[in-house]
Amino acid sequence: MATLDLTGIYKQFGSVTAVHDVNFQVQDGEFMCILGPSGCGKSTLLRMVAGFEMPTSGDIRIDSESVTALSANRRPTAMVFQKYTLWPHMKVSENIAFGLQLRRLPRAVIEQKVKESLALVSLSGYEDRYPAQLSGGQQQRVALARALVLEPKILLLDEPFSSLDAILRVRLREELRRIQRRLKITAIFVTHDQEEALTLADRIAVMNAGHIEQLAAPSEIYASPSSLFVADFIGAMNLIPGTVSGGRLMLGALPVDAPAGLSDGPVTVAIRPEDLVVLDAPQASAWSMTVEQISDLGYYRRAILEMPGMQSLKIFLPKALEAQERGTLHVYARRYLVYRDGNAPQEVVRGLPVSAA
Amino acid sequence: MKDDSDTLMTTLPTPAPRPSWRKAAIAYALIAPPLLLMVFLIFIPALQSTARTLTVDVNGTPGFTLSRYIAFFQDPVSVSNLMFTFQITLITLLVIFLVCFPLALYLRFANGRLAGAVQVLALFPLFVPGVILAFALIRFLGTRGTLDTMLSIAGFTGFRTPYLKPDAIVFGLVWESIPFTVLVLTAGLRQVSDALIESARDVGANNWQIFWRIILPQISRPVLIAFSLNFLGIFGSYTIPYLLGPAAPQMMGVFMQQTFGQYRRPDDAETQAVITFLICAVVGLLYVRTVASQRKQEQDS
Ligand SMILES: Nc1ncnc2c1ncn2[C@@H]1O[C@H](COP(=O)(O)OP(=O)(O)OP(=O)(O)O)[C@@H](O)[C@H]1O
Ligand SMILES: [Mg+2]
Numbered sequence: 001m002a003t004l005d006l007t008g009i010y011k012q013f014g015s016v017t018a019v020h021d022v023n024f025q026v027q028d029g030e031f032m033c034i035l036g037p038s039g040c041g042k043s044t045l046l047r048m049v050a051g052f053e054m055p056t057s058g059d060i061r062i063d064s065e066s067v068t069a070l071s072a073n074r075r076p077t078a079m080v081f082q083k084y085t086l087w088p089h090m091k092v093s094e095n096i097a098f099g100l101q102l103r104r105l106p107r108a109v110i111e112q113k114v115k116e117s118l119a120l121v122s123l124s125g126y127e128d129r130y131p132a133q134l135s136g137g138q139q140q141r142v143a144l145a146r147a148l149v150l151e152p153k154i155l156l157l158d159e160p161f162s163s164l165d166a167i168l169r170v171r172l173r174e175e176l177r178r179i180q181r182r183l184k185i186t187a188i189f190v191t192h193d194q195e196e197a198l199t200l201a202d203r204i205a206v207m208n209a210g211h212i213e214q215l216a217a218p219s220e221i222y223a224s225p226s227s228l229f230v231a232d233f234i235g236a237m238n239l240i241p242g243t244v245s246g247g248r249l250m251l252g253a254l255p256v257d258a259p260a261g262l263s264d265g266p267v268t269v270a271i272r273p274e275d276l277v278v279l280d281a282p283q284a285s286a287w288s289m290t291v292e293q294i295s296d297l298g299y300y301r302r303a304i305l306e307m308p309g310m311q312s313l314k315i316f317l318p319k320a321l322e323a324q325e326r327g328t329l330h331v332y333a334r335r336y337l338v339y340r341d342g343n344a345p346q347e348v349v350r351g352l353p354v355s356a357a
Numbered sequence: 358m359k360d361d362s363d364t365l366m367t368t369l370p371t372p373a374p375r376p377s378w379r380k381a382a383i384a385y386a387l388i389a390p391p392l393l394l395m396v397f398l399i400f401i402p403a404l405q406s407t408a409r410t411l412t413v414d415v416n417g418t419p420g421f422t423l424s425r426y427i428a429f430f431q432d433p434v435s436v437s438n439l440m441f442t443f444q445i446t447l448i449t450l451l452v453i454f455l456v457c458f459p460l461a462l463y464l465r466f467a468n469g470r471l472a473g474a475v476q477v478l479a480l481f482p483l484f485v486p487g488v489i490l491a492f493a494l495i496r497f498l499g500t501r502g503t504l505d506t507m508l509s510i511a512g513f514t515g516f517r518t519p520y521l522k523p524d525a526i527v528f529g530l531v532w533e534s535i536p537f538t539v540l541v542l543t544a545g546l547r548q549v550s551d552a553l554i555e556s557a558r559d560v561g562a563n564n565w566q567i568f569w570r571i572i573l574p575q576i577s578r579p580v581l582i583a584f585s586l587n588f589l590g591i592f593g594s595y596t597i598p599y600l601l602g603p604a605a606p607q608m609m610g611v612f613m614q615q616t617f618g619q620y621r622r623p624d625d626a627e628t629q630a631v632i633t634f635l636i637c638a639v640v641g642l643l644y645v646r647t648v649a650s651q652r653k654q655e656q657d658s
Contacts, residue, residue, distance in 0.1 A: 051558075052555055052558075071558075072555070072558045072559055073558045073559070073562055074561075077559075078559060078560065079556070079559045081552050081555070085552045085553055085555075087553060087556075087557070087571055087575075088553075088575065089575055098560055098570070099560030102561045102562055102566060146556075146560065147559075147560075150560060
C-alpha cells in the first residue's frame, strides 16, 4: 500500500536539463506509464525515484515521507532494468535470495519466498540455473521476481521488455499486468512504445523534453491530447495548419466549422483518421480527394488522400468500401480538435450531412 | 548431395573448403618457430639442469640421487633464505592488493580530471627501470635522504631508514608491481557493468556488500592472474632485493647469484634454481588453469 509524490523535480546534467519541473502523484496500487520519445528524460526520472540519481531540486515522497535524501539501498523501491542485470555468478535462486539475505531473514523464510516468487513469474524449477542458461524473457522474469520478492512499496520498470521480440513482449506485459493486479502493487513503467502504455496503464504520463505534457487515463489521452506534441505522438493523427479570420476557420482554401469564440490567427487542426468518414456523394462540407496510396492492413485498409491546396490526409477504410488508387473519395471530418499556442484544444463535433445518412 | 545438381540449376562456383588437415598444418607451421625457440632455449636447458641435480656419478655410470636437495634443506642458511623469500613474496602481494584494489576501484568508478591524473601516476613506474627505481628509493628513503630531511625539518628526528632492511624490498617490489596490477584489476572491474552494481544497490546492498558479493566474485580471474604473475615476478626478483635488501637473509635470486658468482658453487646454485623453478611452476600452473577456464567460458557463451 503506497503512494508516490513528486514535487518540483528538476535534474540537470551539466548544461543539459534532463527533467524539468515534474509534479505528479501515483496512487496506491496504480499502474502508471511514463511514455515519451528517446532522450526525453524518462529513465532519469525513474532513476531519481529509485535513488540512482539525485534531483537537482524537488522532493520525492513515498507514503508522504520524503526519501529524497535516502540512498538507493535504503529506499522501499525495486527496479527492473532494461538490460539483463542478473548477477552472472549466482544461480537464479541466489539472485532472488540476495536482497533477502541482506535483510537477515531466516533461511527457511528465504527459501519459501524464493519459491513463491518463482511460481509467481511461472519459473518454478529454475532455481539452480545460472543466468547464462536462461533466455532473455526468462531472465527478465527472474529480474521481476528478484524485485517483487522484497515486497517493495513501489515497483519501477525501465523498458524491461524492449530487448525481447514482439510476441514475447506482448506476453510478458500481459503477465506483468496480471501480477501487478494480483499483488495490488504501485508500479511505474517507463516505455517509448505507445501500444505498451495504452494497454498497460491506469494512467499515462506523456513526457517530452524533460517535462510532463499530459497525465491522464489512456482513453482520455487518446481522445483529447492536451497539446500538439501529444496529439502527434499518440496514435495516428492528421495535423493540418489553418487560419481563423472573422470567425471562419480555413484549412488551405477550404472553410470548416470553427469553434466558438476563436480570435483571428493561425491554428492547427488535428483529425484522427477514424474521424474522417467517407460519403457516397460530394458535399459542400466534405472534401473530394484523390486516393494516393492504399495499404492493406488485414482487417482494414489505410489510405493516403490528396487534393490541391491541402496537405495529404491519412484515413482508415473498411474492407467493404470500394476504393482504388487514383480514384476519388468524398471525406467529411465529424470530429476534430483545434490547437492554438500551447493552449488546451477546442473540440468540434459535427453531425453527418443530411444526404449522407 | 547429388552430382547432377549442377545440371539442374546454374550455381555460382563456391571455393572448395580447405581440408581441415591443411588448416592445421598452416597453423602449426606458423607457431613452430617460437615453439622451437622455447623448447631449445628454455625447456631443454631446464630439463637438463633438473636432471643434473638428480644424478650422481658412481664409478663412471650416472645414478639417481636426492643428496643435493637433502643438503639444501639441511643447510640453515638455504632454508632461511627460502623462507625469507616466501615471507617477502606474500607480504608484498598483500600490500600490492591493499594498495591496488582501492586504486583500481577509484579508477573504475571515478571520472574526470583527477582520475586521469591518478591513472597516469599509477602507470608511471612502468616506465622506470628497476635499477633507477632502486637508486631513487635509496635517495628518498636512505639515511639523510629526502624523507629523513623532510621529517627532521618537521621536527621529527627518530627516523630509521628501511634501506638495507626487508621493508625496503617490499617497498620497491610493491612500487614496481603497481602499474601491472592496477591495469589488470581495472580491466577486470570494467567487465562488471554499472547496471549489475546498481541492481545490487537497488535490493539493499551497501558498498561493502557490493564489493564482496557482487564485484569480487566476478573478477576472481583477474585477481588470480594478478596474484600469480606478481608472485612469479616477486619470488624470482633480483635487482630490487640486491640493491635495497639486507645482506642476510637473502631472497632466492640474490642467493643464487652469490652462490654462483661469489662462492663459485654452480652445482648448489643449480639446485637452488630448480627449487625456485618448481615453486614458481606450481603458481604458473594456477595461472594457466585460470586463463584456460576463462577461454573455455568464452567459447561456451
Ligand atoms: N549520466 C548522465 N550524464 C549526462 N547526461 C545524461 C546522463 N543521463 C542522461 N543524460 C541526458 O539526459 C537526457 C535524458 O536521458 P534519459 O536517459 O532519461 O532519456 P530516456 O527518455 O530514458 O531515453 P531512452 O528512451 O532513449 O531510454 C538525455 O539528453 C541524456 O543525454
Ligand atoms: Mg531510458
